[in-house]
Amino acid sequence: MLNMPQSKANITAGLQYQTSQDLTISIIVCAGLSCTFLYxxxxxxxxxxxxxxxRETSRFILLYNLLFADTLQLVSNLLLYVLAACRIKLTFYVCGSLIMLSILMTTISPLTLAVMSLERYVAVCYPLRHTAIITIRSTGISITLVWAFSFLNILIRVLLLYSNTKFSLTLQMKDFCSKEAMFLASILYHFDKAYAGILFLSVGVAIICSYMGVMLVARSASTDKASTRKASQTLLLHLSQLGLILISTLYSTMIIAIARTGDRLVLVRLYSVFFVCFSILPRCLNALIYGLRDQTIRPILMYHLCCQWKCSAFLTKGNATNRLK
Structure with a gap:
């Protein structure tokens, strides 16, 4: 009987060590993948x-805006993950800034996908008027509206946060920084769900309608079958990306349900898996999809990715040749 407290202490210490070991491995894996895709x-x-x-083609300008938002989203998510994994607590002001940046980029990505889908629809269905409709000016206006609508979302959230939560900006948070820890008021929770539902429903309808329009035009004998097929595949990819982004906004609900069970080891492992699958991968697919699919971008991208390796290999080869001489 005297050995029972000691055995319980050993079990607790073992679980804590296993949790810490899993945390270390998870941080290394997630940080390594994130840095690779950030590069x-x-x-x-x-x-x-x-x-x-x-710089003067609309679809590449829109792609740049999408990649810029995804990159900032990946940086903010990685920072929040590392802070949470290391149990570093922030003030409400610092945490709120990181959370709002993440939410801002999350809104910009699907809206940009909708604009890109409409651009492909115009390119296929109205090829003769494409250059007149999709101009640098109209593309700039579209991107400005996307950012303005996203900032309006942030403004509403900040107003709701200040009107329904009483705290000091210098007050230390009781838990690690997360969206759930910031938006404790029920009205913020309901606003987040309603806004996400309206946003993804609207973007989904825009992409599906663009796809249906492209497929209807594809039946015409006078259309370019190759370009139409490529446009339809691009729209399907947009729809898949939208689905991944939607899942990434909902997986926190699963994390909260698991956290209520109290099993920290399972929570740590699943949180890391969810972070890789639903936070990292959706933000890196754009670079892989567009960078490798587009015949104009691919050779230049591969050159920039591999030129240093080629140069280093060339220099190594040159040094070896000099030694032989």
């Missing part, structure tokens, strides 16, 4: 600004 996204962003054709 790819950064190279693609640089590629889209390196040539005049990219």
């Amino acid at each position: 790819i996204n950064s190279v693609l962003l640089f590629t889209l600004r390196s040539k005049t054709v990219f």
